[in-house]
Amino acid sequence: MMSPESMDAVFQALGNAQRRRMLDHVKNHPGCSVGEVAAGFDVSRVAVMRHLTVLEEAGLLISEKRGRTRHLYMNAVPIQMIHDRWASEYSAMWAGRTLDIKYLAEQRAAADGWDAGSGEGPARTGEAND
Amino acid sequence: MTETAKATPDGEVRTSMYRVVIRASIDTVWSELIRTDRPLPFFFGGQYDTPGLKPGAPFAMRTPDGQFTLAMGEVIEFDPPHRYAHTFRFTTSDDPVSVVRYVLKEVEGGTEFTLINEHPASDPVSKSEKQMAQGAKFIGDNLKSVVETGKATFGGRMMLFMFSLMAPMTPKAARSEHWPLDRAPKP
Numbered sequence: 672m673m674s675p676e677s678m679d680a681v682f683q684a685l686g687n688a689q690r691r692r693m694l695d696h697v698k699n700h701p702g703c704s705v706g707e708v709a710a711g712f713d714v715s716r717v718a719v720m721r722h723l724t725v726l727e728e729a730g731l732l733i734s735e736k737r738g739r740t741r742h743l744y745m746n747a748v749p750i751q752m753i754h755d756r757w758a759s760e761y762s763a764m765w766a767g768r769t770l771d772i773k774y775l776a777e778q779r780a781a782a783d784g785w786d787a788g789s790g791e792g793p794a795r796t797g798e799a800n801d
Numbered sequence: 802m803t804e805t806a807k808a809t810p811d812g813e814v815r816t817s818m819y820r821v822v823i824r825a826s827i828d829t830v831w832s833e834l835i836r837t838d839r840p841l842p843f844f845f846g847g848q849y850d851t852p853g854l855k856p857g858a859p860f861a862m863r864t865p866d867g868q869f870t871l872a873m874g875e876v877i878e879f880d881p882p883h884r885y886a887h888t889f890r891f892t893t894s895d896d897p898v899s900v901v902r903y904v905l906k907e908v909e910g911g912t913e914f915t916l917i918n919e920h921p922a923s924d925p926v927s928k929s930e931k932q933m934a935q936g937a938k939f940i941g942d943n944l945k946s947v948v949e950t951g952k953a954t955f956g957g958r959m960m961l962f963m964f965s966l967m968a969p970m971t972p973k974a975a976r977s978e979h980w981p982l983d984r985a986p987k988p
Binding site: 744752 | 815816817818819820821822915934941942
């Protein structure tokens with residue numbers, strides 16, 4: 672079980688669009704440096720560091736110092752604990768199916784040029800059937 | 802901490818990490834992690850078959866009845882109660898050998914447990930890497946639950962139940978007679 676304080680920290684860390692995008696970047700580039708994350712964002716390095724610290728304190732990022740560089744990794748365990756709290760294996764299966772249909776249909780709608788504005792979330796291209 | 806700097810013989814590795822704080826002493830977490838005397842809920846219900854966990858020793862994770870072998874590996878590092886590392890390969894795939902490291906650290910309120918998975922980066926994201934990403938979260942979550950409450954998580958128990966149902970469907974290739982300990986993947 673996660674303590675209420677730990678859970679607050681996770682939701683607070685995720686409650687910011689820029690931090691979510693930083694987490695996306697680290698997830699897709701495991702072991703990346705702070706500088707590499709900063710390069711993708713139009714804010715000061717200090718601001719980036721502050722965001723990364725919030726993510727790390729929430730346990731969503733693991734940073735390792737090697738030489739002079741800090742390497743960043745995403746930690747999926749807190750997300751899994753949130754999942755475990757509200758989802759069961761059974762609901763996860765049906766919710767997963769529901770989302771697969773959403774991703775497939777939206778992919779096709781996008782291919783047909785149907786535009787309902789861009790959403791946020793995993794980019795699912797062609798792996799909805801995994 | 803420098804464990805992720807170590808490369809496999811294949812050169813570049815892709816590293817993923819999973820970390821959780823467990824409310825238990827480091828010795829308790831360690832002893833659950835390396836139990837060889839019963840099936841491990843956080844290791845898909847598999848049980849160690851090994852002459853003894855020490856560097857260079859092979860092991861197989863077999864179903865409790867011994868009939869099927871889920872995975873094999875060789876111990877690379879064994880430093881109680883802080884570090885344990887082994888090679889790893891599922892019996893049902895031809896994927897390159899990956900490395901799993903466990904790092905335990907005493908912190909306020911318990912033990913920080915980190916599972917590190919190193920996969921050869923030359924390999925496109927393989928089926929077993931995806932399985933291991935699932936598995937690593939599963940192991941972190943379930944080890945925490947087993948140590949803190951004596952029970953696997955609900956998801957863990959459900960998965961064990963599913964595995965027991967699936968046993969008759971387990972591929973013939975996974976039958977233990979095909980997996981003597983000398984087939985453990987070398988680092």
